[in-house]
Amino acid sequence: MHNELKITDMQTLESNKKNIEESTNPISLNLPDFTTDSYKDAYSRINAIVIEGEQEAHDNYISIATLIPNELEELTKLARMEMKHKKGFTACGRNLGVVADMEFAKKFFSKLHGNFQVALEKGNLTTCLLIQAILIEAFAISAYNVYIRVADPFAKKITEGVVKDEYLHLNYGQEWLKENLSTCKEELMEANKVNLPLIKKMLDEVADDASVLAMDREELMEEFMIAYQDTLMEIGLDNREIARMAMAAIV
Amino acid sequence: MFGLIGHSTSFEDAKRKASMLGFDHIADGDLDVWCTAPPQLVENVEVKSATGISIEGSYIDSCFVPEMLSRFKTARRKVLNAMELAQKKGINITALGGFTSIIFENFNLLQHKQIRNTSLEWERFTTGNTHTAWVICKQLEINAPRIGIDLKKATVAVIGATGDIGSAVCRWLINKTGISELLMVARQQEPLALLQKELDGGTVTSLNEALPQADIVVWVASMPKTIEIDTDNLKKPCLMIDGGYPKNLDEKFQGENIHVLKGGIVEFFNDIGWNMMELAEMQNPQREMFACFAEAMILEFEKCHTNFSWGRNNISLEKMEFIGAASLKHGFSAIGLDKHPKVLTV
DSSP, X not given: OOTTOOGGGOOTTGXXXXXXXXXXXXXXXXXXXXXXXXXXXXXXXXXXXXXXXXXXHHHHHHHHHHHSGGGXXXXXXXXXXXXXXXXXXXXXXXXXXXXXXXXXXXXXXXXXXXXXXXXXXHTOHHHHHIIIIIIIHHHHHHHHHHHHTTSOHHHHHHHHHHHHHHHHHHHHHHHHHHHTHHHHHHHHHHHHHHHHHHHHHHHHHHHHHHHHTTOOHHHHHHHHHHHHHHHHHHHTOOHHHHHHXXXXXXO | OEEEEEOOSSHHHHHHHHHHHTOHHHHTOOHHHHHTOOOEEEEEEEEEOTTSOEEEEEEEEOXXXXXXXXXXXXXXXXXXXXXXXXXXXXXXXXXXXXXXHHHHHHTTGGGOOEETTEEOOGGGEEOOHHHHHHHHHHHHHHHHHHTTOOGGGOEEEEETTTSHHHHHHHHHIIIIIOOSEEEEEOSOHHHHHHHHHHHTOOEEOOXXXXXXXXSEEEEOSOOOTTOOOOGGGSOSSEEEEEOSSSOOHHHHOOSXXXXXXXXXXXXXSSOOOXXXXXXXXXXXTTXXXXXXXHHHXXXXXXXXXXXXXXXXXXXXXXXXXXXXXXXXXXXXXXXXXXXXXXXXXX
């Protein structure tokens, strides 16, 4: 018998005791200080990305309507909603006394923007929907979900309202792709292979700024993968197909 | 519908299984990729009870692996995301398997009810601990006499006595079995004293003192890899019931007349036709499963859609009797020593 054997060694989770205490302590929510220069500096880029993202979404839905004119009304409604979101997020920056770095944001979206424009010119509706209705929407909703947990009270309220809307219209692109899956699957897969890696790069590019805002890179990526997987599942792809598509995010 | 939330026993194992299932995007990924992987609904299955009733269920892999235990935020997200998926799929009652319920309890996840646009409904989940506790007690009652231990004269040590399963086992042993003596061992002394008071019986002692006296040892706290126990000091014969997670007692106790039984495992009367228990490394994967998983099936068979096992120390004798009777009725039985002779040195 080993005398040093203690019952304290028995718990598999024992080594995490400190962590567990942290996790149950409400103060450990660790809201950042919204007034520091470093917070505002990071916020100037993140806020700009969000504002630009909503603008892009607005423009993209208007563009998509040119490819499916009978959906003009619905898509215009969507586009208008995105503009409302843009105004909300602009107010968030103003509330913190931050000037959004729009130049940075335009550059941030430029590749994805370029790919969307090329697809639009060619009339590749599937690619347009993948970029806007799946990738950008999932990117936005994942970022908002993480942000809500660490936002200042004003921005939290705005973002919660936006997320409610986003969950509504994530469905639009989904529905079209679901109905047309048999004819658009190949293009969807191809477009995904090109554009999903861009999203991954964009996430990596903002990871440092996001962490200043207490938004964890791992959590952002996970939220994105959940939203992305959910959408693909809704469209009617099976586990293996989704796995194959998600593969593009890690190579 | 019933649901089972499970996970792999190690990261290597998880990658191997992901590859088998065609989840190449995570099979090839490093631990960071797994930390960002969403839960996966791996399999749907139909199960027919011995009474003839059919139910449907799903197996969800949370993509948690034990290597993530030190990253509490990650572990917490894995559990909550898997629960959200189960609820979104409309599953009535889902069992939290493996480390899932331990994480839920220890990381105090009750305070995280809102997951994205889903408000988790706790009544849709069960730890399955009531059935696990009942199965462990039955395994003890049935198997001890088989190796020549007379329960009326037996000293039973429960290691991890104050836990949810441990305290339920103590309660049953004192009230239902007529064992000679109950030794209770646990990390925290205060709840142990309370338990002793509640039971009006049992002796509080240490692990070192308990082991040499015990004819039967019920382990409901997991064994760290580093401890070694001198089997010369154990009683012979000795029945060891490994009710912890992960199950690794048979590596520790090898010796003549030491009988190690995997605790809290049940066998169904018929083949189920699923792949999920192969993933859980059951020896007869078409029939065997963790008792906590079986609890979700039993509750679904009984249309008892409630968080039957929930919180700590809520397992009453009545609840154990209810789930035990339903377990037998629908075709489950506790696995015994005769099932897996290769892990025994008799």
